[in-house]
Amino acid sequence: MQPEATQAEVAHMVERIQKLGLKPHVIVGAERTVIAAVGDERRTHKENLESGPGVSEVLPILAPYKMASRELRKEPTVIRAGSLVVGGATVGVIAGPCSVESEEQILQTARAVKAAGATALRGGAFKPRTSPYSFQGLKEQGLELLAAARQATGLAVVTEVVATEDVPLVAKYADVLQIGARNMQNYRLLEAVGATRNAVLLKRGPSATIEELLLAAEYILNAGNPNVMLCERGIRTFESHTRFTLPLATVVYLHAKTHLPVVVDPSHGTGHSYLVPQMAVASVAAGADGLILEVHPDPENALSDGYQSLDLEQFAATMAQCRKVAAALGKEM
Numbered sequence: 320m321q322p323e324a325t326q327a328e329v330a331h332m333v334e335r336i337q338k339l340g341l342k343p344h345v346i347v348g349a350e351r352t353v354i355a356a357v358g359d360e361r362r363t364h365k366e367n368l369e370s371g372p373g374v375s376e377v378l379p380i381l382a383p384y385k386m387a388s389r390e391l392r393k394e395p396t397v398i399r400a401g402s403l404v405v406g407g408a409t410v411g412v413i414a415g416p417c418s419v420e421s422e423e424q425i426l427q428t429a430r431a432v433k434a435a436g437a438t439a440l441r442g443g444a445f446k447p448r449t450s451p452y453s454f455q456g457l458k459e460q461g462l463e464l465l466a467a468a469r470q471a472t473g474l475a476v477v478t479e480v481v482a483t484e485d486v487p488l489v490a491k492y493a494d495v496l497q498i499g500a501r502n503m504q505n506y507r508l509l510e511a512v513g514a515t516r517n518a519v520l521l522k523r524g525p526s527a528t529i530e531e532l533l534l535a536a537e538y539i540l541n542a543g544n545p546n547v548m549l550c551e552r553g554i555r556t557f558e559s560h561t562r563f564t565l566p567l568a569t570v571v572y573l574h575a576k577t578h579l580p581v582v583v584d585p586s587h588g589t590g591h592s593y594l595v596p597q598m599a600v601a602s603v604a605a606g607a608d609g610l611i612l613e614v615h616p617d618p619e620n621a622l623s624d625g626y627q628s629l630d631l632e633q634f635a636a637t638m639a640q641c642r643k644v645a646a647a648l649g650k651e652m
């Protein structure tokens with residue numbers, strides 16, 4: 320729309336787009352409002368729409384992902400979920416154990432990561448484990464413990480939902496719904512979280528391309544939920560010195576292609592706690608909008624992913640290093 324287009328003109332064009340059998344999404348930007356018309360492009364009637372009141376121009380979006388595209392929205396999207404802010408000039412820090420194990424474990428971790436500067440608490444209650452014999456999470460009891468930790472610290476809760484039927488339950492407790500790497504292409508699950516009001520942290524599948532990641536985000540956006548954060552958590556390669564290979568160029572590339580914020584997970588991305596601090600620093604240097612870090616008060620005895628978890632002191636030291644880089648880049652952390 321033209322910068323001076325009125326609300327009535329926007330509403331009028333929304334109606335016209337609907338009448339063409341297309342799905343309108345209104346995106347209000349700092350300078351102008353954009354109306355995305357999603358659907359079969361043969362229905363767009365470019366000339367017809369272009370002569371509408373308040374319309375500036377009608378442009379096709381060339382990328383296969385539409386709502387996620389930078390072509391649609393030039394300004395970066397900032398996501399707020401309780402205490403967590405991700406994007407723009409703020410680097411969000413999501414820290415906590417791989418799995419919620421006990422009241423003491425999650426409360427102690429939540430207090431410590433908050434004191435060190437984390438802005439959200441992570442912790443899995445429903446765990447997607449490679450082996451069915453591994454610890455599967457405390458399920459609803461774990462969600463209750465996360466809510467208690469939020470109550471005690473004020474930290475927003477980020478936790479994974481692994482199945483479509485669990486979405487209402489997890490959404491009741493979580494501020495941010497995490498879609499795990501193994502579920503990135505579970506399209507029914509993406510639509511289900513897209514229908515909630517919660518923010519979503521969408522992790523890249525270990526063998527998914529960036530385009531596939533953006534199309535997965537598109538499912539959530541198209542279902543009506545604009546609050547999607549993308550997460551680079553490492554991909555599978557021939558390399559075996561790390562659990563996964565963590566490509567940080569993803570951050571820079573995604574910033575060119577999408578307005579959605581990008582979070583990096585150096586814990587799963589490396590799989591070794593000694594590699595995590597410097598890769599966290601490097602992620603901030605590459606422009607990450609957020610970090611998600613596994614932190615455990617006693618990593619050696621963790622029920623999952625202890626080998627890649629920082630202890631409480633290591634987390635505080637990592638935060639101090641990351642902050643210096645963030646400050647040098649003019650960002651808040």
Ligand code: PEP
Nearest residue numbers: 417499500501522552587
């Ligand atoms: C996790 O965050 O603990 C997790 C299971 O991550 P991913 O889905 O990236 O493997």
Ligand code: MN
Nearest residue numbers: 417613623624
């Ligand atoms: Mn984990």
